[in-house]
Amino acid sequence: xxxxxxxxxxxxxxxxxxxxxxxxxxxxxxxxxxxxxxxxxxxxxxxxxxxxxxxxxxxxxxxxxxxxxxxxxxxxxxxxxxxxxxxxxxxxxxxxxxxxxxxxxxxxxxxxxxxxxxxxxxxxxxxxxxxxxxxxx
Numbered sequence: 001x002x003x004x005x006x007x008x009x010x011x012x013x014x015x016x017x018x019x020x021x022x023x024x025x026x027x028x029x030x031x032x033x034x035x036x037x038x039x040x041x042x043x044x045x046x047x048x049x050x051x052x053x054x055x056x057x058x059x060x061x062x063x064x065x066x067x068x069x070x071x072x073x074x075x076x077x078x079x080x081x082x083x084x085x086x087x088x089x090x091x092x093x094x095x096x097x098x099x100x101x102x103x104x105x106x107x108x109x110x111x112x113x114x115x116x117x118x119x120x121x122x123x124x125x126x127x128x129x130x131x132x133x134x135x136x137x
Contacts, residue, residue, distance in 0.1 A: 009130050009133050009134070011126070013133070014121075014126050014129050014130060014133075015121060016062065016067070017129050017132075017133065018117075018120075018121050018125060018126075018129055019067050019117055020060055020062070020067065021129075022113055022116050022117055022120070023060050023067065023069045023113065024060065026069075026108050026109065026112060026113045027056070027058040027060075027069055027071070028056060029108060029112075030071070030104055030105055030108055031053055031054070031056050031057075031058070033104050033108075034053050034077070034100055034104055035050070035053040035054055037099065037100055037104070038050065038053060038100065048074065049074060049077070052072075052073065052074045052077075053077075057071065057072040057073075058070060058071045058072065059072075069109075071105075073101075077100055077101060
């Protein structure tokens, strides 16, 4: 409890804020990475594809005990990734640069997001979030 204002912020509220912060950070990273890969490596790109990437079309939904990150990608983005990985006529170097889906999404979520949520909620993070929430009130 803060003596000056009488505000009490629970650990659950701090954790929820932290998880939302991490999910937003990584969703934006995924969108930026996909946009960069598309603009640097694909010669013919539809405006629809670029708009879908750059509009950061994701939602974070929270229930009582869980939080869910949902992306809205064009369906054929997944197939661009599959096609580029299976295309025998492209160089291996170019195919590795065209990772639009699995490597970007799962690589970020399993390597960064998961470990940050699991191990990154330290006392320093709690204090920082508590101060931000108190300033906002």
